[in-house]
Amino acid sequence: MRLVRDLGRRKLRSTLTITGIMIGIMALVVFGSMANKIDALVKGGSDYYKDKITVSAKGGFMGLGGVLSTRMVAQISPLKGVDVVVPGVSMLLSDEVSGVSMGTPSMIQGSVANADQGREKFAMHYATGRALLPSDEGSNVVVLGSDLARQKKAKVGDTVTLRNVDFKVVGILEPTLTAPDNSAMVPMVAAQELYVKTLPALVADKLNTYEIATGLVVYPKPGTDPEAVANEIDAKVAGISTMTGKDFDQQIGAATSMLNAILIGIGLLSLIIGGLSVINTMAMSVAERTREIGIKRAIGASRWRIRREIVIESAIIGLIGGLLGLALGFVITTMGNDAGRESSTILFDLTFGTAFSSVAFATILGAAAGFVPAWSASRLDPVTALRYE
Amino acid sequence: MAILEGRNLRKTYRLSRKNTVEALKGVEVVIEKGEMVAIMGPSGSGKSTLMHILGLLHAPDPNHGPAPELYIGGENMASLSDNARTKIRARRMGFVFQDFNLVPTLTALENVTLACDYAGIGGKQAKQAGVAALALVGLADRADHKPSELSGGEQQRVAVARALVNKPEIILADEPTGNLDSERSAEILALLRQFNREHGQTIVLVTHDSEVGEACDRVIRMRDGRIRTAITGAGAPVMAAPAVAVPA
Ligand SMILES: Nc1ncnc2c1ncn2[C@@H]1O[C@H](COP(=O)(O)OP(=O)(O)OP(=O)(O)O)[C@@H](O)[C@H]1O
Numbered sequence: 310m311r312l313v314r315d316l317g318r319r320k321l322r323s324t325l326t327i328t329g330i331m332i333g334i335m336a337l338v339v340f341g342s343m344a345n346k347i348d349a350l351v352k353g354g355s356d357y358y359k360d361k362i363t364v365s366a367k368g369g370f371m372g373l374g375g376v377l378s379t380r381m382v383a384q385i386s387p388l389k390g391v392d393v394v395v396p397g398v399s400m401l402l403s404d405e406v407s408g409v410s411m412g413t414p415s416m417i418q419g420s421v422a423n424a425d426q427g428r429e430k431f432a433m434h435y436a437t438g439r440a441l442l443p444s445d446e447g448s449n450v451v452v453l454g455s456d457l458a459r460q461k462k463a464k465v466g467d468t469v470t471l472r473n474v475d476f477k478v479v480g481i482l483e484p485t486l487t488a489p490d491n492s493a494m495v496p497m498v499a500a501q502e503l504y505v506k507t508l509p510a511l512v513a514d515k516l517n518t519y520e521i522a523t524g525l526v527v528y529p530k531p532g533t534d535p536e537a538v539a540n541e542i543d544a545k546v547a548g549i550s551t552m553t554g555k556d557f558d559q560q561i562g563a564a565t566s567m568l569n570a571i572l573i574g575i576g577l578l579s580l581i582i583g584g585l586s587v588i589n590t591m592a593m594s595v596a597e598r599t600r601e602i603g604i605k606r607a608i609g610a611s612r613w614r615i616r617r618e619i620v621i622e623s624a625i626i627g628l629i630g631g632l633l634g635l636a637l638g639f640v641i642t643t644m645g646n647d648a649g650r651e652s653s654t655i656l657f658d659l660t661f662g663t664a665f666s667s668v669a670f671a672t673i674l675g676a677a678a679g680f681v682p683a684w685s686a687s688r689l690d691p692v693t694a695l696r697y698e
Numbered sequence: 699m700a701i702l703e704g705r706n707l708r709k710t711y712r713l714s715r716k717n718t719v720e721a722l723k724g725v726e727v728v729i730e731k732g733e734m735v736a737i738m739g740p741s742g743s744g745k746s747t748l749m750h751i752l753g754l755l756h757a758p759d760p761n762h763g764p765a766p767e768l769y770i771g772g773e774n775m776a777s778l779s780d781n782a783r784t785k786i787r788a789r790r791m792g793f794v795f796q797d798f799n800l801v802p803t804l805t806a807l808e809n810v811t812l813a814c815d816y817a818g819i820g821g822k823q824a825k826q827a828g829v830a831a832l833a834l835v836g837l838a839d840r841a842d843h844k845p846s847e848l849s850g851g852e853q854q855r856v857a858v859a860r861a862l863v864n865k866p867e868i869i870l871a872d873e874p875t876g877n878l879d880s881e882r883s884a885e886i887l888a889l890l891r892q893f894n895r896e897h898g899q900t901i902v903l904v905t906h907d908s909e910v911g912e913a914c915d916r917v918i919r920m921r922d923g924r925i926r927t928a929i930t931g932a933g934a935p936v937m938a939a940p941a942v943a944v945p946a
């Protein structure tokens with residue numbers, strides 16, 4: 310309590326210092342939460358693509374871009390190492406790209422249920438309702454990802470409009486923190502019918518709607534290297550490009566870890582500035598208290614006691630700043646996510662780890678900043694300090 | 699029995715290479731247990747400097763002459779570490795300074811118990827001792843006041859309570875009444891005298907006030923960094939005192 314009272318002695322200065330730490334920690338919390346979200350997205354993608362090969366039309370990526378045909382299944386299936394091939398249709402939920410699009414845009418994904426023959430290992434859990442079934446082919450039903458369901462305020466049994474067509478919601482997924490959260494899963498035929506309408510009439514006329522695929526997912530035989538299978542497909546099939554889990558990690562992982570480093574760097578930088586301001590505050594408060602330190606030393610306070618007192622006081626400044634920064638960061642990330650929910654743009658994931666380590670870091674930073682002034686205070690000659698005006 | 703014994707105590711302050719002040723030029727002093735002694739002398743004669751050495755706040759200079767010796771209760775203080783000297787200050791000494799020197803953010807009681815804390819006494823015991831010490835100086839009802847809410851005389855009484863709270867063997871007071879009017883001075887002096895009588899504490903105080911000096915058992919007079927005359931309360935020269943055996 311005494312220490313807290315000492316902080317109260319120079320209210321303005323303590324407040325400014327605490328504010329400095331608070332802003333630094335807030336930046337760390339906000340940027341850290343953003344990095345968490347990106348990490349979760351990337352990790353989800355990495356898990357999903359790990360054991361499979363995605364085939365897109367040449368120039369396309371991750372099943373988006375040009376049009377392929379379901380007839381390719383017959384072309385790829387016999388290739389060495391290929392186990393199961395699942396054609397699918399993916400398209401953006403809306404053609405209007407909504408402002409900032411962090412993470413994954415909202416997508417419509419179509420494929421025949423259970424066509425993977427149990428090979429898909431990416432687990433999806435249903436918050437309510439059920440999964441799509443093969444018998445759903447031909448009807449307009451949809452399973453919504455958690456963010457999308459929230460955005461459309463849809464419950465199981467409701468009807469939602471996807472690209473001007475009504476779909477009945479049969480299931481809603483639990484959050485996965487990655488792509489499916491923003492996806493609408495529909496039967497293959499429904500997806501093909503939606504997709505063909507997005508094409509110019511000249512192109513569409515030449516296609517058989519029910520053979521359209523925008524991508525194929527290839528599951529290699531167990532124990533086969535996906536890279537080798539991808540090479541085989543690239544070599545034998547014209548007009549396509551393949552992506553493996555490794556490609557995904559290289560392209561997306563490298564870019565995001567760079568982004569994360571920049572985000573965390575900004576947060577740390579602001580904290581270092583906060584830390585310097587703690588050193589300044591504590592140095593001033595030690596200078597101001599020279600006489601008091603002299604009294605304490607004279608009546609029997611050891612050097613160690615003096616040091617401890619100052620380091621603890623300084624750590625408390627850090628702790629208070631850290632807690633306030635966390636609170637502010639929490640408000641900002643929550644408000645940001647609430648605002649982004651409208652457009653399914655969830656930017657932040659404030660984890661316990663981020664919260665705890667930010668506050669712990671602020672406290673340690675405060676204590677560390679106190680060491681220099683604490684050391685000089687403990688070296689003061691008591692007699693000289695007593696005379697100090 | 700001598701509680702404080704010093705020989706060859708020298709102190710030179712070095713302001714710059716050429717500018718040095720010889721504040722103590724080889725002082726010999728013996729103070730008996732239970733004595734109340736005043737140190738008097740003109741300004742700049744080295745009274746405070748001697749007080750700081752006796753109070754282990756400064757070490758005497760070791761060079762340019764015979765080796766300094768300092769004994770407290772017969773124990774040699776010559777080569778103690780800072781920590782050991784701090785411990786002796788905390789447990790065996792009490793200090794009173796001219797300008798009160800209380801910690802401004804702490805209440806009167808907290809200022810007093812701070813000394814208990816440093817002496818290794820905490821919690822209830824410290825609080826009881828603190829309350830008792832404040833009662834002794836007549837400030838029981840001011841325990842929760844901050845120094846800024848007390849008069850100068852009251853602040854000095856809190857400082858006296860802080861010096862007494864651990865019942866130390868030695869109390870060192872550097873002009874404890876220097877900033878007080880004669881009535882307040884008399885109060886402080888009476889408190890110290892009472893404690894000296896009741897508990898047999900040794901009290902060494904620096905003063906400019908000859909009335910204060912007369913109230914003590916003995917006056918040590920200093921001039922120019924040396925002890926000039928020293929008379930006991932009985933009028934006998936104090937130089938007789940070194941007859942007491944000095945443990946080597
Ligand atoms: N820290 C210091 N640095 C330099 N010189 C000092 C220091 N402390 C004391 N002196 C000098 O040493 C001499 C003795 O000082 P001291 O404080 O012991 O005198 P004093 O007898 O207590 O005087 P006063 O009655 O004015 O308090 C003085 O000349 C003083 O200027």
Ligand SMILES: [Mg+2]
Pocket residue numbers: 745746747872
């Ligand atoms: Mg003096």
